[in-house]
Amino acid sequence: MKDSAEGVAQAFVRAINRQDVDALAELMTPEHRFVDSLGNVVQGREKMRTGWIGYFRMVPDYTIAVEESFCDGPVVVMLGVAQGTFVRPREGGQSPHSSEQDLLAGELASPRAPAYEAEVGQLPKSQGRALDHPEPRAENQWNTPAAFRVFIEDGLVAEWRVYADNEPIRERMRKIG
Numbered sequence: 544m545k546d547s548a549e550g551v552a553q554a555f556v557r558a559i560n561r562q563d564v565d566a567l568a569e570l571m572t573p574e575h576r577f578v579d580s581l582g583n584v585v586q587g588r589e590k591m592r593t594g595w596i597g598y599f600r601m602v603p604d605y606t607i608a609v610e611e612s613f614c615d616g617p618v619v620v621m622l623g624v625a626q627g628t629f630v631r632p633r634e635g636g637q638s639p640h641s642s643e644q645d646l647l648a649g650e651l652a653s654p655r656a657p658a659y660e661a662e663v664g665q666l667p668k669s670q671g672r673a674l675d676h677p678e679p680r681a682e683n684q685w686n687t688p689a690a691f692r693v694f695i696e697d698g699l700v701a702e703w704r705v706y707a708d709n710e711p712i713r714e715r716m717r718k719i720g
Contacts, residue, residue: 548695549612552619555693555700560606562599568592570700578704602627602712607689619693625707626686631719683719685711 551570558566571588578584585591599605605627612621689707693700 546698547614548617548619548693549614551695551698551700552612552614552621552691552693553609555703556607556609556621556691559595562603562605564592564595564599567595572696572699572701575700576702578702580705580707580709600630602629604628607691617695619695621691621693623689624686625689625705626684627712628681629683629685629712629716629719685714687711 555567555570558570568588568591571591573588574586575588575591576584576586577591577594585594605625607621607623607625609621609623611623612619614620687708687710689705691706692702692704694702694704
């Protein structure tokens, strides 16, 4: 099942759950499309590499728990739960995002580096967590039902489409403010 559509989609989820940006990029087509739950589109492997780095710094323990998956040719649909812990920018830092929607939408892949990013590039790791942010706090944890539609092309993820309610993380962001 390694090269099957379902196997590729599962490998992508495993890379997300390890916060392994290099593995994610290796599994993306050069023209990879990310579509968030608001319909915002980010296109391009390198833009999404930057986007995932920023997101894993914002939610360093982000994981997806797949409960069911369905495959029809090159399309895989996975149903489950997305979860993580929002961390605020390090002291004195401000996010360049103009709104919560920007932060959760396509602006994640913006070349503008959030204050919690040391630099764009490799995500430093320590037991699966980025090193340059405060320790996640329990009151900032969130989870939400989520669905993912994955289109596989030539053994790579051509499109990753998310269907999820982002209100749980937005609520944590507002509280931290």
